Amino acid sequence: xxxxxxxxxxxxxxxxxxxxxxxxxxxxxxxxxxxxxxxxxxxxxxxxxx
Amino acid sequence: xxxxxxxxxxxxxxxxxxxxxxxxxxxxxxxxxxxxxxxxxxxxxxxxxxxxxxxxxxxxxxxxxxxxxxxxxxxxxxxxxxxxxxxxxxxxxxxxxxxxxxxxxxxxxxxxxxxxxxxxxxxxxxxxxxxxxxxxxxxxxxxxxxxxxxxxxxxxxxxxxxxxxxxxxxxxxxxxxxxxxxxxxxxxxxxxxxxxxxxxxxxxxxxxxxxxxxxxxxxxxxxxxxxxxxxxxxxxxxxxxxxxxxxxxxxxxxxxxxxxxxxxxxxxxxxxxxxxxxxxxxxxxxxxxxxxxxxxxxxxxxxxxxxxxxxxxxxxxxxxxxxxxxxxxxxxxxxxxxxxxxxxxxxxxxxxxxxxxxxxxxxxxxxxxxxxxxxxxxxxxxxxxxxxxxxxxxxxxxxxxxxxxxxxxxxxxxxxxxxxxxxxxxxxxxxxxxxxxxxxxxxxxxxxxxxxxxxxxxxxxxx
Numbered sequence: 001x002x003x004x005x006x007x008x009x010x011x012x013x014x015x016x017x018x019x020x021x022x023x024x025x026x027x028x029x030x031x032x033x034x035x036x037x038x039x040x041x042x043x044x045x046x047x048x049x050x
Numbered sequence: 051x052x053x054x055x056x057x058x059x060x061x062x063x064x065x066x067x068x069x070x071x072x073x074x075x076x077x078x079x080x081x082x083x084x085x086x087x088x089x090x091x092x093x094x095x096x097x098x099x100x101x102x103x104x105x106x107x108x109x110x111x112x113x114x115x116x117x118x119x120x121x122x123x124x125x126x127x128x129x130x131x132x133x134x135x136x137x138x139x140x141x142x143x144x145x146x147x148x149x150x151x152x153x154x155x156x157x158x159x160x161x162x163x164x165x166x167x168x169x170x171x172x173x174x175x176x177x178x179x180x181x182x183x184x185x186x187x188x189x190x191x192x193x194x195x196x197x198x199x200x201x202x203x204x205x206x207x208x209x210x211x212x213x214x215x216x217x218x219x220x221x222x223x224x225x226x227x228x229x230x231x232x233x234x235x236x237x238x239x240x241x242x243x244x245x246x247x248x249x250x251x252x253x254x255x256x257x258x259x260x261x262x263x264x265x266x267x268x269x270x271x272x273x274x275x276x277x278x279x280x281x282x283x284x285x286x287x288x289x290x291x292x293x294x295x296x297x298x299x300x301x302x303x304x305x306x307x308x309x310x311x312x313x314x315x316x317x318x319x320x321x322x323x324x325x326x327x328x329x330x331x332x333x334x335x336x337x338x339x340x341x342x343x344x345x346x347x348x349x350x351x352x353x354x355x356x357x358x359x360x361x362x363x364x365x366x367x368x369x370x371x372x373x374x375x376x377x378x379x380x381x382x383x384x385x386x387x388x389x390x391x392x393x394x395x396x397x398x399x400x401x402x403x404x405x406x407x408x409x410x411x412x413x414x415x416x417x418x419x420x421x422x423x424x425x426x427x428x429x430x431x432x433x434x435x436x437x438x439x440x441x442x443x444x445x446x447x448x449x450x451x452x453x454x455x456x457x458x459x460x461x462x463x464x465x466x467x468x469x470x471x472x473x474x475x476x477x478x479x480x481x482x483x484x485x486x487x488x489x490x491x492x493x494x495x496x497x498x499x500x501x502x503x504x505x506x507x508x509x510x511x512x513x
Contacts, residue, residue: 011055017246
């Protein structure tokens with residue numbers, strides 16, 4: 001019972017943390033650092049006027 | 051059921067990494083600390099999950115991560131030098147087969163510590179890594195803490211943790227030292243976390259983890275842990291604002307806790323000051339003497355597990371008092387072979403010789419200095435959004451000093467968790483370096499120029 005509790009509680013919190021991290025843009029792009037396009041994920045910049 | 055749960059968790063963690071590759075780094079961290087493949091005998095035990103997670107982390111970083119502004123820090127170069135040096139001593143080891151066994155996990159720890167700072171590009175990544183490290187250690191210590199409360203631990207080496215194989219973090223002395231390193235990190239998360247924002251629930255959980263960590267030396271009855279608790283207590287005095295309140299609370303907690311401690315614990319802790327009667331402490335001293343002699347003869351070390359060739363003999367002295375002036379002195383000669391170093395410093399000296407010990411000391415002393423520089427730089431009037439830097443540098447410094455002092459009595463010189471702390475320190479330092487280079491104000495002090503003197507023409511006008 002104790003072993004199940006010690007496994008479930010931290011794992012549940014880690015799962016929640018990972019879930020929240022998936023939705024956070026600042027995981028990959030820090031707001032205090034200049035934005036740069038990333039590796040193969042480079043997206044073409046579209047002009048609004050076009 | 052547990053098999054299924056852990057397999058699903060690891061699979062989901064790795065699956066999340068497909069969307070955000072940094073999560074592979076966190077998955078590897080979790081797997082390395084908890085060892086889910088050790089906990090379960092099912093599917094995970096037959097799959098090299100650690101290798102899969104590391105490969106995914108590295109490929110994910112190579113393919114998808116932003117690498118602008120990345121620099122290799124001097125500490126990473128020291129790590130690389132230590133890695134290469136350990137590789138060479140493994141080739142020339144006194145016991146090549148046994149040395150290869152240890153090398154199999156040491157190289158992973160050193161490579162990951164070198165790689166980790168390259169991935170810690172954002173504040174959130176640093177925080178996420180701290181969180182996963184604390185929660186992963188929590189998997190081990192929460193159960194250990196509850197069992198200690200329930201049974202008192204049962205004696206030295208008797209506490210049954212989640213995995214009962216006495217290796218890695220599941221070894222009593224090692225977890226009792228590492229658990230204390232985690233306390234300042236858990237407290238930092240409760241105050242500055244953004245994944246789990248500061249709240250009464252976050253604070254309560256952090257205090258719960260800290261309490262479980264403090265219970266580990268009690269449950270495992272490892273004397274190293276008690277020394278680590280004392281060291282952390284003194285260091286926290288430095289960073290606390292209300293020192294008198296802190297001292298009062300610690301004193302009251304100590305006075306309340308001492309009568310509640312199991313008798314076997316207080317008896318074992320009382321042997322700290324009387325090594326002559328204690329076989330374990332006497333063995334250490336003799337092994338350390340043997341290691342110094344060995345290093346004189348082999349200045350480049352004997353490779354991993356060189357202790358297997360030692361043979362030490364010593365006398366233990368016990369005094370049985372039958373009255374105030376009546377004592378029976380009993381001496382017993384003990385001969386022991388192949389005893390482990392029980393000290394990180396002697397572990398490095400015996401296995402890697404003077405160059406290895408020098409590199410290891412350089413790596414850790416640089417860390418203490420690096421964190422001191424950071425904590426001082428942002429201690430007063432930190433720029434907006436950077437109030438978390440000094441407390442984190444402080445927590446990492448405390449964790450490392452606990453490790454360095456606890457490491458004097460337990461062989462954790464190359465313990466992977468401690469190298470995650472090293473990687474975290476390098477990552478924090480590199481991140482703040484990038485921020486400083488990017489944002490000229492207000493991180494760089496601006497030279498104050500005197501106000502221009504009013505021109506003569508203006509003076510005449512105003513007159």
